[in-house]
Amino acid sequence: MGVLHLTRSVWEQIRAHGEETYPHECCGALLGVSMAGGWKVEAAVAAGNTRTDSAHNRYHIAPLELVKIEREARRQGLGIAGFYHSHPDHPAQWSPTDFAEAHWLGCSYVITAVAQGKAAVTNSFLLAGTTEEDKRFEQDTILVEGDVVSPERC
Numbered sequence: 687m688g689v690l691h692l693t694r695s696v697w698e699q700i701r702a703h704g705e706e707t708y709p710h711e712c713c714g715a716l717l718g719v720s721m722a723g724g725w726k727v728e729a730a731v732a733a734g735n736t737r738t739d740s741a742h743n744r745y746h747i748a749p750l751e752l753v754k755i756e757r758e759a760r761r762q763g764l765g766i767a768g769f770y771h772s773h774p775d776h777p778a779q780w781s782p783t784d785f786a787e788a789h790w791l792g793c794s795y796v797i798t799a800v801a802q803g804k805a806a807v808t809n810s811f812l813l814a815g816t817t818e819e820d821k822r823f824e825q826d827t828i829l830v831e832g833d834v835v836s837p838e839r840c
């Protein structure tokens with residue numbers, strides 16, 4: 687299990703983005719520095735959702751946009767820590783499509799459920815493994831300013 691450290695403002699930004707684009711999915715990238723056991727995220731970059739076929743359950747960041755995001759990250763001394771998107775009226779769990787389209791081994795994939803336009807549960811999944819063949823999602827612990835917010839305690 688990995689640990690994803692978020693600042694309060696990044697946490698609020700990615701959740702607000704999901705509310706803004708509801709009933710469509712939002713998506714974006716997370717920039718940060720790697721640390722023992724996970725990532726410390728310093729910034730979130732919103733991306734345009736370029737999938738027009740079914741923007742409510744698919745997300746995609748255009749390759750050119752991703753190149754720009756990576757360049758900007760490097761300029762700030764940061765790396766791509768992961769990606770985020772929302773699930774309008776669906777649980778904050780990865781879908782088979784999310785898994786198939788996840789290729790950044792060692793990065794975290796954050797999913798926020800947006801229920802009736804309001805951000806609900808946010809979860810993060812680390813893409814573990816060493817190759818495309820043995821990759822797998824492992825649930826991260828999300829810390830916001832040091833407080834555990836995911837997985838939710840029952």
Ligand SMILES: [Zn+2]
Binds near residue numbers: 772773781
């Ligand atoms: Zn998804």
